[in-house]
Amino acid sequence: MKLLEVHVIQTVAPSNLNRDDTGSPKDALFGGFRRARISSQAQKRAVRVAFGEWPLLPPEERAVRTKRLVEELVRRIPAPQEQARLAVENALNALGFGVKEGRTEYLLFLGGRELDRLAELIQANLEALAAGEAKGKKKAEVDGELKRALEKVLDGGKAVDLALFGRMLADRPELGVDAAAQVAHALSTHRVDREFDFYTAVDDLNPKEETGAGMMGDVEFYSATLYRYAAVNLDLLLDNLQGDGELARKGTLAFLEAFALTLPSGKQNTFAAHNPPLFVAFRAGEGLPRNLATAFEKPLRPREDKALSALSVEALAREWARFDQVFGPLNPEWKGALNLTDGNAEGLPSLKDLPQLKAQVEKALKDLLEVEDAHSPS
Incomplete structure (x- = not known):
């Protein structure tokens, strides 16, 4: 080694x-x-x-850890916001990342290049990924080829902090990084x-006839x-x-x-x-x-x-x-x-x-x- x-x-x-x-x-x-x-x-x-x-x-050589992946991807896609949001949520659900109320179920650690390529792929397949709403469905069916393309994007993106500290995806271990x-x-x-530090804070607007602290407490160190x-x-x-x-x-x-x-x-x-x-x-x-x-x-x-x-x-x-x-x-x-x-x-x-x-x-x-x-x- x-x-x-x-x-x-x-x-x-x-x-x-x-x-x-x-x-x-x-x-x-x-x-x-x-x-x-x-x-x-x-x-x-x-x-x-x-x-x-x-x-x-x-x-581009760093990663971000967030539950707000939907917002970040929508921001990168030049399309009507609602259409982009539906496409992003369907793509993330297809990847097994479980979007609820606009947030992923757990923190995801993705490289900057992964985010860029994911947004580009969603944009290129916007109509297919947003088709569910037009058909009265909450989710669009993502075909196998597109799903594999989405998964292929998640290769670490040559993000140094992701490569150093790894990525654990409990539901998709094959997409993890050691x-x-x-x-x-x-x-x-x-x-x-x-040890303990006892502190007090004085109310600056206290009248002179009122004495005592406005707040007190302690902090360990x-x-x-x-x-x-x-x-x-x-x-x-x-x-x-x-x-x-x-x-x-x-x-x-x-x-x-x-x-x-x-x-x-x-x-x-x-x-x-x-x-x-x-x-x-x-x-x-x-x-x-x-x-x-x-x-x-x-x-x-x-x-x-x-x-x-x-x-x-x-x-x-x-x-x-x-x-x-x-x-x-x-x-x-x-x-x-x-x-x-x-x-x-x-x-x-x-x-x-x-x-x-x-x-x-x-x-x-x-x-x-x-x-x-x-x-x-x-």
Whole structure:
């Protein structure tokens, strides 16, 4: 398996970046102790938002997740709105996406090119797809050839985030896409205790003789040094992107940057915990992925002479070396680390900045994704 791994140590100030259903920051038991946690889903959402906002990828190389697919497709079809809407609903129902009250029954994840081609195909078959209303039926009968053409459109559309994070369609598993990226739940390298911030809000128009708060409440938070991990299956990513090696390299680099530099945005107006990572390491090559959270199974303890972030980097480097000694490194292997802590990341080549790290990863990706071409006949 050809892969890229990203290992991050990140210290965040008091925050509540990822809440549970009660509004409390998420946590988990690990090694018998309570740890801070940020879910994989929340981290992947932050990456997808970054793809568009920074921007790292143009719209045609991204996907959208929505129940409002009818509205989006109708907007793209130059035809009377009611006719277009009926045709779109009949097409989506034929695909098994179940439209009710103008919305699909569940969230659909479709690439920009898939949406374009789906709209073009519906427009080209507008009369056939909207024929049900003329015959007094709620739905038009979609013939087998047209249905197969509609299904053929749903090939992922070479959307990078769809290729990375996958698509699950419970009713149509054959139209699903296996995720090429795996993102671990972030865990603190030490035990944590939740804290509470009691707050009050003053009514600005209160007369002077009236005292007291206009509103009061509390919000939970914690601060933590987190270990974050992700792995990208490069073989599967290349397959999901229909063999486009250049797009696979571009998409992997975009994922690397977005994953390293983003966090969920929960309660940021309250806490402003905009803390960049203090350590980013990569490992690329052929072999099996390794999540190094076991370096922190025994929670680290604060020391006056060394920060938790530095202790975390040293524990991670020791675990990395231990696994290499027992199980061997990747073959071939590229690795390197950007380290802003005082910790010694022994065994990991030191990189001076993010551009240099990205350049090293790009070199590895080029070799890995073109290795088959190198052996093909000229």
